[in-house]
Amino acid sequence: MEGNLNALTTIFTEFYYWVTIVMMFLIHVGFCMYEVGVSRRRNHLKTLMKNAMAIPLVTITFYFFGWWIYFGFPNGPGIAGGLVTAPFAEPWNPLMGTHLSGVNPGETGVTPTDAALWHRLNGVFWGAFLFSITTASIISGSIIERVRSGAFWIVAVLVGSVLWILDASWGWHPQGWMVKLWGYHDAYASGVVHAIAGGAALAFLIVLGPRIGKFKPDGTAREIPPHNVWLVTIGLFLIFTGFWGFYAACNIPLISPATIAGQITGETWTATNIYLAPTTLSAITFNFLMSLSGGMLAGYIVSKGDPFWTFSMGLCGVISTSAGNDLYHPIQALLIGAIVPSICYKLHYFVERRFKIDDAVGAVAVHGYGGFLGVVVAGFMLWGQPSSPYEGFAHINPLGNFAGAVLMFVLGFVPTFIVCKILNSMNLLRVPAKVELEGVDFALNHAFEASVREVGAAEKAMIK
């Protein structure tokens, strides 16, 4: 790092991403509480572990290949160019470890520029990309109480470390082919994280089937109430909090015009979105809160004060505006955040009735439909705006964003459907009906109770 200003900028950026990672981890605390709150008492432990173990699994696989996919595939490859070399993202590269700023002797492929840029920021920027875990966790809640944990973990790696990061490379990378050719704009990942996860969750649910007892013999659905509404509520509040960190992690906090390939002129340094186009933390703070408010207010009305859906629609409000929240006016964020979740709520019950899909937490509606519609709406709202500061990129437009939204949903749906079909054919997808009825914690609960009885009996025997 040459010069005090460069050093300060690098260290500020490093600290900035570190803070976002800590905040984002709250999403997973929230997801764990939320899922346990929704599941019935006889399924708590497996439900918790199913979701929690996605954290280490997606983390290590993201290290092995997810990080490299993001930098290697922005051209498709084969759509806007070939495969891009990204030595700093290869898991065996010294730049993935503790590193100062020089090029290691004998290191191939690493330029002084790579070394200078990535020596301190590689790990912390990698950590900020752990929306990967979030993408996997979104699916987790839908499939509770009947899925085999191993099946979910395989899909978690597929979606969290391969599929979402592939679409991020295409539509959420400053040089992504969807941005270049279609003008795709999805600043805070309505499509890149949420639509793809919603598509994957829907595919999983179709193959997995509903919980025993969810549908009456005549086909109408029963409500299976959450075990603990308090846990659900606190979980969702934590998800909201973590989501704020996620928003910040989708920005570059401070960058000089000269660094953005000289496209932005003048001397004014700026925060940018992931596409390196200017935005402000002020804008996203305002818009995040307004979209959350719109979702909660509309959710309260459409669900007639149901706490579960009021909170979920708040989340859906944020997701549905995320594609354009770097550029919306706060009132626009409020209204989009109110209207889209109301549609998603209706769609959830329509799909449940019509196709007998048992989505225990409404994740397909909140994330899938909310994310999809959010991308579509951004295409209209931001029509004609530059998607990127780079010359020659397509401008934001409704067709590009609609095609992008479809691509996101399908990219989540199709591979997940195929993998779930394979797992199902191997009898690895769903627990047997007897285990489902007993509760997936049956053996664990019996062992726990036996231990309690044994210890209690021993303690009572010591009373004189």
Added chain:
Amino acid sequence: MSTNGMESWAVDLKDVGAIYPFQGSEVVMVIIGLVFWIGWHVLQTRQENAEIEADMAADRTGDETRRAIDRH
């Protein structure tokens, strides 16, 4: 045509003001926002009235109410 007037980011940022879509319609947007807010109170009050009336009508004998008191 661009909804925020920006056709390119190849500009000096010190010369750029607002970058949200449909600038100039702030007053209209605020009015719509206010209508949304007031409308929410109207709808919420109607829903709550209906719910309270349904609660009142649901337990003519008082047995459910006694059981609710016991549960607490």
